[in-house]
Amino acid sequence: MLAAFKRIIKAGWRDFTRNLGLSLVTIFAIFLAVSLVTSIFVFRGAANFVIRSLESKFDISVYFKEDTSEKDIFRTKNMLLDMAEVESVDYVSKDQALADFKLKHLDNQVITDALNEIGDNPFLAALNIKAASASSYEAINQFLNQKSFNNLIDKVDYYQTKPIIERFYSLSANIQKIGLVLALVLAIIAFAIAFMTVRLTIQNSGEEIGIMRLVGADNWFILGPFVVQGVICGLAAFLLGLVVFGGLSYAVSPFIFTLTSGFQIFPYVVSNLLAIIGIQILTGVGLGAVSSLVAVGQYLKK
Amino acid sequence: MIKFEQVSKVYPPTHLRCKETVALDNVCFEVKEKEFVLITGRSGAGKTTVIKLLIGEEKPTKGEVFFDGLQVDKIIPKDLPRLRRQIGIVFQDYKLLSKKTVFENVAYALEVTGAETERVKAEVPYVLKVVGLENRAEHLPAELSGGEKQRLAIARAMVHRPKVLVADEPTGNLDPYCTWDIIKLFTRINELGTTVILATHDQEIVNNLDKRVISLEKGRVIKDAKKGKYII
Numbered sequence: 001m002l003a004a005f006k007r008i009i010k011a012g013w014r015d016f017t018r019n020l021g022l023s024l025v026t027i028f029a030i031f032l033a034v035s036l037v038t039s040i041f042v043f044r045g046a047a048n049f050v051i052r053s054l055e056s057k058f059d060i061s062v063y064f065k066e067d068t069s070e071k072d073i074f075r076t077k078n079m080l081l082d083m084a085e086v087e088s089v090d091y092v093s094k095d096q097a098l099a100d101f102k103l104k105h106l107d108n109q110v111i112t113d114a115l116n117e118i119g120d121n122p123f124l125a126a127l128n129i130k131a132a133s134a135s136s137y138e139a140i141n142q143f144l145n146q147k148s149f150n151n152l153i154d155k156v157d158y159y160q161t162k163p164i165i166e167r168f169y170s171l172s173a174n175i176q177k178i179g180l181v182l183a184l185v186l187a188i189i190a191f192a193i194a195f196m197t198v199r200l201t202i203q204n205s206g207e208e209i210g211i212m213r214l215v216g217a218d219n220w221f222i223l224g225p226f227v228v229q230g231v232i233c234g235l236a237a238f239l240l241g242l243v244v245f246g247g248l249s250y251a252v253s254p255f256i257f258t259l260t261s262g263f264q265i266f267p268y269v270v271s272n273l274l275a276i277i278g279i280q281i282l283t284g285v286g287l288g289a290v291s292s293l294v295a296v297g298q299y300l301k302k
Numbered sequence: 303m304i305k306f307e308q309v310s311k312v313y314p315p316t317h318l319r320c321k322e323t324v325a326l327d328n329v330c331f332e333v334k335e336k337e338f339v340l341i342t343g344r345s346g347a348g349k350t351t352v353i354k355l356l357i358g359e360e361k362p363t364k365g366e367v368f369f370d371g372l373q374v375d376k377i378i379p380k381d382l383p384r385l386r387r388q389i390g391i392v393f394q395d396y397k398l399l400s401k402k403t404v405f406e407n408v409a410y411a412l413e414v415t416g417a418e419t420e421r422v423k424a425e426v427p428y429v430l431k432v433v434g435l436e437n438r439a440e441h442l443p444a445e446l447s448g449g450e451k452q453r454l455a456i457a458r459a460m461v462h463r464p465k466v467l468v469a470d471e472p473t474g475n476l477d478p479y480c481t482w483d484i485i486k487l488f489t490r491i492n493e494l495g496t497t498v499i500l501a502t503h504d505q506e507i508v509n510n511l512d513k514r515v516i517s518l519e520k521g522r523v524i525k526d527a528k529k530g531k532y533i534i
Contacts, residue, residue: 003416003418003419004413004416007413015401018401019401205401208399208400208401211397211398211399212399212410212414213382213383213386214357214359214386214391214397215386215391215410215411215414215458216383216384216385216386216387216411216414216415216462217383217410217414218380218383218414219380221413221414
């Protein structure tokens with residue numbers, strides 16, 4: 001058993017080196033599939049980053065009535081923080097709001113004079129709420145519109161930002177859906193190309209497979225070296241993919257950073273290296289082995 | 303050892319206007335251990351079909367084929383390799399593994415039987431020496447002459463010491479000098495105790511060997527003579 005296993009591995013390696021031209025073609029085809037799957041993984045990371053960074057720009061503000069005590073405001077804040085839909089809540093007191101406004105319009109004499117004319121602090125205490133995702137704002141708004149808050153809350157500015165949030169939400173959902181379909185189609189094409197290439201290379205060996213059967217080789221003894229060859233091609237494609245992808249992500253990192261306003265592709269690749277290696281090995285070796293198995297299997301059924 | 307009992311083989315028509323082809327018609331014969339049997343007849347007489355039925359490559363339409371007590375036509379595909387390891391086969395077109403060297407071609411037939419590496423290392427050079435290819439071990443089949451290719455095919459067929467050696471027109475592609483080289487090899491192998499079945503339409507071989515001859519015509523056995531001559 002062990003001797004047969006050793007022979008199969010040795011034969012697979014020997015066939016790989018003797019048919020180097022065909023092996024290289026197979027490696028390249030599998031490499032394309034591996035690269036595409038890796039690109040999809042990284043693209044998803046970049047898309048999520050962009051969506052998250054845009055989402056972080058949204059918030060809704062809750063303005064409290066003049067006579068609402070800080071105690072009630074903090075109670076509301078804690079209730080909000082208990083919600084799964086809420087990511088963060090910042091409290092802005094009346095004084096803080098005034099100070100922020102003054103600082104923002106320091107150079108505008110007209111506004112400064114108008115404030116002085118009013119005399120009192122016209123600003124209301126507020127809570128600025130950031131949701132965990134764009135789709136969560138509706139739930140937060142519904143929570144704040146409960147009767148129990150009627151005496152405390154002056155207004156929620158959700159209705160002003162709602163159209164923008166909803167448009168963004170539908171856009172990002174559509175982008176993700178289209179991206180997924182596109183990735184799936186591309187992956188199927190790449191897999192089909194790699195599979196057909198492996199099949200074509202094995203087609204050359206159709207006659208040899210027939211001879212092996214006549215000599216008395218059983219199916220695994222025939223199949224084994226082809227599968228080993230496929231696995232070697234898959235491993236080579238994985239290594240090639242890792243080097244090319246690592247180098248490429250390092251080279252284009254500044255460009256992607258500018259394009260996405262902050263997505264750092266190389267650190268992303270490094271921090272997800274294990275996942276990327278896993279995906280590449282699984283794709284490369286799986287594709288090589290399964291394609292060989294299916295292609296040779298067809299000859300063995302005859 | 304080998305028995306064909308009322309064996310018929312009919313190939314269905316390949317397309318609508320064709321008729322079915324009767325390759326063998328009620329063929330009966332028996333081959334005993336250590337015998338040297340020549341199966342002779344014109345092209346299309348059914349010689350190759352006899353061999354295909356014996357190695358389980360085809361199933362008879364009617365009748366039964368036995369090898370060493372086993373009913374060949376009842377063997378399931380999974381068990382066919384075990385049958386074929388007991389039969390050494392030599393073809394007119396050699397059927398060598400083109401990407402393997404001479405050594406590897408012979409070793410392959412031994413390896414499929416599960417032979418230990420030490421045995422492979424010892425037996426392959428010995429068999430190559432017997433067929434006179436000891437200096438060609440590292441060459442690929444494409445680098446050999448026709449005679450050498452056939453000797454390699456015989457070495458591969460013999461290396462695992464099969465009970466029977468079956469050859470289908472082994473000299474069909476060879477010049478007269480090489481032909482007798484190969485025939486002498488078969489005679490020697492038979493003298494060493496292996497049953498040999500040689501399918502040929504070469505009149506000179508049949509007439510000079512003075513062995514048992516089964517003559518086929520249109521799929522039927524028309525003569526089975528102990529020391530036969532070419533009659534067709």
